[in-house]
Amino acid sequence: MLTTDAPTREQLVRRASELLPVLRKNAAWSEENRRIHDESIEALADAGIFKMRVPARYGGYESDTRTLVDVAAELGQADGSTSWVASVYTIPTWMTCQFPDAVQDEVFSTPDVRVCGTLSPTAMAAPVDGGVVVNGKWAFISGALHSHWQEVVAILVPPAGEPYPIMALVPLSDLQIVDDWHTSGLKGTGSVSTVAADVFIPAERVLPLPAVLQGQSASTLNAGSPIYRAPLLPVASASSVGTVLGLARAAREAFFQRLPERKITYTGYASQAEAPLTHLQVAEAAMKIDEAEFHAHRLATLVDTKGAEGAPWTLEERARARADMGAVCRLGKEAVDIYALASGGSSVYSNQPIQRIARDVQAVNLHALMHPNTNAELYGRILCGQEPDTLYL
Incomplete structure (x- = not known):
């Protein structure tokens, strides 16, 4: 397993500060093109911004929450859209760390992996052998255009009992992107909609959302880390x-x-x-x-x-x-x-x-x-x- 000495809060804030010139330079382009400039994404990756919520065993930093706040505040002085996307990525990345460790092995095998996501249950899931099949659409998916995975929420209708929301992980390649982000603010975030059409999700990549909301994790290796045991x-x-x-x-x-x-x-x-x-x-x-x-x-x-x-x-x-x-x-x-x-x-x-x-x-x-x-x-x-x-x- 890969481990690394995580940078301190001050070091990460300094790295974020050093990005301000390139983020400012690309801010107008991002707004006009309704997505973060590729150069800005690469700069964020090089600075380790996408590693802040990744477990240390994958080379991540397991940064505390105060670090997330201070880094995003620094980025926001250059471009609100870039800061928003960087912040939003940290949330589904943290949610990924609630899944079984084998699922995390798959997701975090991609260097500087980016996971976008939502909390809105605007899709339906049906149980099938080995998992669920999901159909539906999610809006406001910030950073989807530069993501590898999406965390989705859907309503599962079981054969018996009441329907309940589930949280699942899906490769972006399994989803359709709808280019509908025409807005007055945060235009550069590329917060497009995504669509699932009969997408199969294996059972190991599905969790009951109420359990996650209450701070119940399916990960064994993350159980001892303070940042992963909050609601x-x-x-x-x-x-x-x-x-x-x-x-x-x-x-x-x-x-x-x-x-x-x-x-x-x-x-x-x-x-x-x-x-x-x-x-x-x-x-x-x-x-x-x-x-x-x-x-x-x-x-x-x-x-x-x-x-x-x-x-x-x-x-x-x-x-x-x-x-x-x-x-x-x-x-x-x-x-x-x-x-x-x-x-x-x-x-x-x-x-x-x-x-x-x-x-x-x-x-x-x-x-x-x-x-x-x-x-x-x-x-x-x-x-x-x-x-x-x-x-x-």
Whole structure:
């Protein structure tokens, strides 16, 4: 078995920082072509970004959650779409590590393997000898165009008993890709739809989704690793928020780069930097970024600490994990909106990064799992002693 000395968080963040010039150079191309540039994918692979959730026995780093947040935040300062795809890959990669070890041997035999995925059960599965046959379509599959495998979710209808959701692994070559990613934000992610038409999946590559949601793994060799023994939703929540931090920081950078040369048109201010309104705006935005960082790091610390301790999760902790994710999204977007509004009419030109940043952070906030209102309501529901109305907790 291959092992490697994993880089530290600081080393991985530094590697991510070194990628910013190439990611910035390719950002406009990615947006225009609705997919991450191949050069950016290769740069991420060379920096080891795709190894962060891969087990050490395959040469992976088994990085903790805080590292995922900080790396994605760094990447997000260059391009939200690239950061989003890199972050999304870490979630299905972690989910792959819940499967039997022989399945992992197959998936991780590909160097720098990329696994895309979904949590939406928008397909149906029928039991057959040796496995299941799946039919259906999944939307919003970020990074599918550069993936080797997809983690899919479907509703299995057994011969007896109630239907239930399953999670399975499928080679991308077994699926059809529908090029339908025509959007206003995160355009470069290539989050196309995929379709299964009578796709057979062997039983060893199928797990009951409720078990995974509760932190029950089918892997023997990963049982001792802290990062693989957490429930799925807190892991997914913590893995997603770094991009928002990066976008907010990118908006701040874009605003202050233009500030010295700007005035406020149709006013007496020859310098925008001298206006009290500007002082209030940038102070408020800076505080919102600080608050977003607090929630992102509190979430990551909770996931990492619970994993290290092997401690059970309470219902309130699970709900708070989603609430922290929603808070990061809300605060990050509010900060970006302040900088965008303060950037004036000239910022609408497509060569100004602030307009892309604003559209990207809006798209993140609309994501069903990340929507601030949905997550706040769920947290409040649990705080009021009500039962959760979702499995995704």
